[in-house]
């Protein structure tokens with residue numbers, strides 16, 4: 001996932017807003033093409049985010065893709081705060097891809113709020129200033145003597161008031177002020193509140209349309225038959241039976257796949273099952289056992305050189321007198337994303353352009369890819385993002401959009417290409433499979449003096465050089481190696497963090513127990529070391545990191561006995577610029593089996609924009625983290641996924657969900673990532689609690705295979 | 711074939727083996743019920759058939775003739791949300807919301823036969839429904855707090 005950080009300078013913003021509003025009347029009449037409606041006014045764009053109707057109605061645009069992370073509510077909140085409007089009276093609309101108006105229309109890297117915090121508030125403040133200037137000009141008073149009050153400009157001295165709708169026509173002709181001030185944090189009225197999802201009514205009544213619901217005149221549904229195993233190629237196929245399936249109209253070969261088109265989803269999926277295809281194996285048709293063996297052998301060898309990070313000299317530290325050295329190997333399986341809404345996309349490829357409509361986290365990159373694919377200039381390709389039934393990183397990839405494009409092009413009709421669950425789970429782009437070897441040294445004084453991390457996995461780099469305890473240890477080495485495979489992998493919620501946190505936080509716990517230190521106290525000690533005597537680059541703030549650990553420990557009553565059968569474990573992770581610590585509490589039942597009872601979670605993500613959304617994604621992240629650490633794995637037999645539906649791939653369900661208590665650290669730091677950071681600590685917190693309860697160290701996921709859990 | 715859906719009678723000519731889910735989504739344009747697994751193991755497509763929460767993905771349309779089908783679109787009466795819908799809305803009990811339709815249907819079926827379910831009874835009734843975003847605690851809260 002894109003973890004790159006952008007700083008938004010005011011110049012960036014002015015360029016954007018000047019383009020979008022820039023003193024020109026960009027207003028248009030929405031109803032000019034249909035018969036005029038009673039009481040409806042004319043709508044003006046004050047900038048790319050704010051539309052105001054002369055009848056007073058206010059519409060805010062959400063440019064980023066909504067995958068369930070809540071940006072369609074949270075981003076417009078930033079604008080509304082500064083525009084000074086009544087949130088309940090505001091309407092929010094989803095914008096399509098428009099790179100002239102917007103920047104970074106991506107759902108990924110927990111970056112939407114981080115990247116928009118300044119610019120979106122500025123957009124609201126600028127529009128507000130334009131409305132004030134318009135009112136001041138109307139009344140012949142100084143703009144400084146005017147203020148605003150929930151959708152109207154007020155002149156206190158004269159008691160005059162005018163609603164934004166009455167002012168917008170004039171405001172739209174005014175120069176865009178470059179210096180509109182944003183509010184101070186203490187005067188926020190919308191930011192920081194508990195604001196429900198803007199689409200909630202359409203959602204609970206089943207009216208909201210997802211990509212999979214798209215149906216257009218002349219459109220065909222399409223299903224694809226793809227290689228059953230990674231690395232296979234299509235040799236030949238027979239579609240006789242498929243063509244006899246009711247509702248199937250056409251069968252086409254698309255590269256290495258076969259497209260079945262027809263009038264309904266179920267019928268084309270049935271048709272796809274009736275295709276008799278012959279596939280040819282590639283040179284490597286590996287199984288999970290092969291990967292595991294290979295990976296273990298790789299990390300047992302000396303690293304190949306070119307470490308990602310090297311501070312001091314770990315080898316020397318291991319040899320130092322009185323030093324204790326510890327070592328362990330951790331493993332993480334492939335995991336499917338399993339968005340609840342399977343991959344799908346609408347594509348209409350015509351001679352004069354391409355229309356793309358559906359669930360995608362990366363519309364801009366997708367447009368570029370598709371334009372190349374059909375050999376048309378990018379301006380000929382339009383992309384509209386629908387609300388998505390989950391993303392988790394899967395929809396950063398655009399393979400299914402490319403497929404829909406090729407099918408539409410080949411068939412000459414608009415298509416909605418829909419993957420079955422089997423296609424979706426068996427179709428790749430998994431969370432990479434990785435193996436890690438850790439080694440650490442603690443000197444005679446109980447100080448952590450060396451930390452070594454050597455990894456191999458089916459991804460470019462399975463390691464993160466700056467991950468805890470990097471910066472706190474005088475001798476540190478990180479080596480990572482990619483293992484090439486035909487199995488496709490992709491970012492998966494909390495990329496790399498999701499498996500690094502498990503191994504690193506568990507191994508740290510191992511070391512703490514081995515030297516007889518309390519895992520919380522030992523973490524704080526090491527963070528203090530990072531603060532007092534940092535080594536090399538330090539990517540996290542030790543105080544904020546320690547802050548969440550202390551908070552979670554305090555919430556959990558760490559160290560105090562909660563009864564003979566209750567055990568706790570802690571884990572903490574810094575990711576996407578946010579700090580999260582979690583204490584997991586497990587209960588040992590009479591039969592000796594463990595049950596996860598409760599998670600205490602402390603989060604420092606700076607200012608919380610939407611209390612409801614923030615709590616929702618952190619809570620979801622915790623359960624997601626537990627679920628995927630506990631239950632599923634995607635295994636392969638000669639390149640073929642063994643699990644392709646939820647009957648064999650176990651997802652966490654309601655019965656397994658523990659009680660959860662979340663607290664956010666209150667501060668006035670600009671907001672940082674939140675969609676992902678809640679997930680990584682959950683698995684290791686559970687593993688560490690399981691160790692406390694049983695003395696058994698979990699080093700392989702899923703945990704359920706250990707037999708420790710009920 | 712005559713179908714009774716959300717209080718309306720539809721006369722529809724589709725192959726008898728067509729899934730109820732496709733019939734609703736494609737021919738009747740009732741897209742509130744969702745496809746999640748096609749195997750009856752995720753709950754996303756659940757609808758009420760004579761009051762029972764039923765996976766429409768594995769239900770042939772012919773089997774529901776002469777039965778009363780209610781989908782998420784048919785729960786609100788005269789613009790008034792069903793108490794379960796209202797409770798999901800009040801608790802903001804969704805993230806991507808793709809599972810919501812099936813969750814609401816399972817919960818309505820439960821409340822109809824058991825107006826005051828215990829925590830365990832809620833879990834038992836909802837265990838088929840997967841929420842990939844894991845909004846489970848709020849879903850639990852919504853169902854417990856919903857007016858009977």
Ligand code: FES
Pocket residue numbers: 744745746747748749750751752753754755756765766767768
């Ligand atoms: S789609 Fe019917 S139960 Fe999953």
Ligand code: FES
Pocket residue numbers: 068340389390804805806807808809810840841842843844845
């Ligand atoms: S809210 Fe996304 S699957 Fe439940």
